[in-house]
Amino acid sequence: MPRRAQLVALLVLGGGVAGCSGVQTALDPAADQAASIEVIWRTMLVVCGVMYLLVLGFLAWALWRARRPAAVDDAPLPAETAAEPALARGLTGWVALIVAGLLVLTTVSFLVDRSLAEVGPDPLKIKVTANQWWWQVEYEGDAPTDRFTTANELHLPLNRPAVIELHAADVIHSFWVPNLSGKTDLIPGRTNYMAVTPRRLGAFRGQCAEFCGFEHAKMAFDVVVDPPRTFEAWRRHQIQSASDPVTAEAVYGKQVFTSQACVMCHRIQGTDAGATVGPDLTHLASRSHIAAGALPNDTGDLQAWIADPQGVKPGTAMPRVALNSGQLNAVVDYLETLK
Ligand SMILES: [Cu+2]
Numbered sequence: 001m002p003r004r005a006q007l008v009a010l011l012v013l014g015g016g017v018a019g020c021s022g023v024q025t026a027l028d029p030a031a032d033q034a035a036s037i038e039v040i041w042r043t044m045l046v047v048c049g050v051m052y053l054l055v056l057g058f059l060a061w062a063l064w065r066a067r068r069p070a071a072v073d074d075a076p077l078p079a080e081t082a083a084e085p086a087l088a089r090g091l092t093g094w095v096a097l098i099v100a101g102l103l104v105l106t107t108v109s110f111l112v113d114r115s116l117a118e119v120g121p122d123p124l125k126i127k128v129t130a131n132q133w134w135w136q137v138e139y140e141g142d143a144p145t146d147r148f149t150t151a152n153e154l155h156l157p158l159n160r161p162a163v164i165e166l167h168a169a170d171v172i173h174s175f176w177v178p179n180l181s182g183k184t185d186l187i188p189g190r191t192n193y194m195a196v197t198p199r200r201l202g203a204f205r206g207q208c209a210e211f212c213g214f215e216h217a218k219m220a221f222d223v224v225v226d227p228p229r230t231f232e233a234w235r236r237h238q239i240q241s242a243s244d245p246v247t248a249e250a251v252y253g254k255q256v257f258t259s260q261a262c263v264m265c266h267r268i269q270g271t272d273a274g275a276t277v278g279p280d281l282t283h284l285a286s287r288s289h290i291a292a293g294a295l296p297n298d299t300g301d302l303q304a305w306i307a308d309p310q311g312v313k314p315g316t317a318m319p320r321v322a323l324n325s326g327q328l329n330a331v332v333d334y335l336e337t338l339k
Pocket of ligand 1: 130133172173174208209210211212216219
């Protein structure tokens with residue numbers, strides 16, 4: 001291919017070209033499923049692009065042909081018998097081309113759809129429940145002691161297939177991590193499944209993709225693809241109960257947490273807090289965002305969130321709990337020990 005043609009092909013098709021890479025894009029696949037979907041997208045681009053150019057080309061040709069001197073128009077029409085075979089051949093070719101294009105699109109969609117349903121050996125099982133407006137994430141295991149719960153963040157080991165079981169607690173949501181796979185709805189009363197086999201390390205962003213109410217836009221989550229050993233270390237850590245606070249401030253913070261309304265909605269494994277209305281906070285400090293991607297997880301933003309959740313995410317199911325500044329500081333101090 002000449003260099004210029006190569007460059008054009010690269011610009012049109014290249015997923016790796018600047019602007020097509022990122023943590024939330026279907027053009028930068030990091031899993032088998034997203035890579036298959038990208039094949040459909042490229043095929044559609046080529047087939048539909050070629051058809052579009054052909055149609056425009058014929059249109060231009062027709063316009064150009066129309067500009068004939070008046071004398072030609074006045075000439076007697078060519079005999080029908082002479083014109084028809086060429087026209088018939090042209091139309092047959094055109095129909096054949098359209099059928100071939102549609103066949104290519106149908107075949108590719110069919111094959112990719114089948115490949116999306118395939119699950120590799122020994123899959124990791126994860127259950128995700130969508131809530132207005134946050135994600136509960138439960139890792140399943142053979143033994144009860146292997147199971148644990150977290151929120152708004154998934155870790156996946158590289159190259160190992162994962163099956164994500166999708167549930168909804170209230171309305172319909174949609175689970176979408178563009179770099180890993182397509183969208184799948186989470187429907188109340190129904191269980192859906194999604195398979196992902198991550199092939200590249202990295203941190204990606206997922207987003208609810210089905211309008212689910214007021215804070216639909218602030219219903220994101222993080223997905224981290226780890227090397228198997230790092231994943232295993234993370235998993236072992238997540239299974240453990242929260243460690244007891246040591247500093248006086250954090251001890252007071254824990255006391256505030258368990259004596260205020262917080263305890264009626266949140267769970268911190270190893271304490272009296274065992275409720276599941278809101279996210280599990282056992283290892284809150286190990287997550288990179290809070291409130292489903294609405295804020296980064298740092299001291300200032302944790303304080304802002306707890307002091308006024310309705311200000312950050314109007315309508316969220318977490319109410320404002322009246323705390324004085326000493327209690328607020330202490331409770332945040334405690335939450336930051338939940339590594
Ligand atoms: Cu949603």
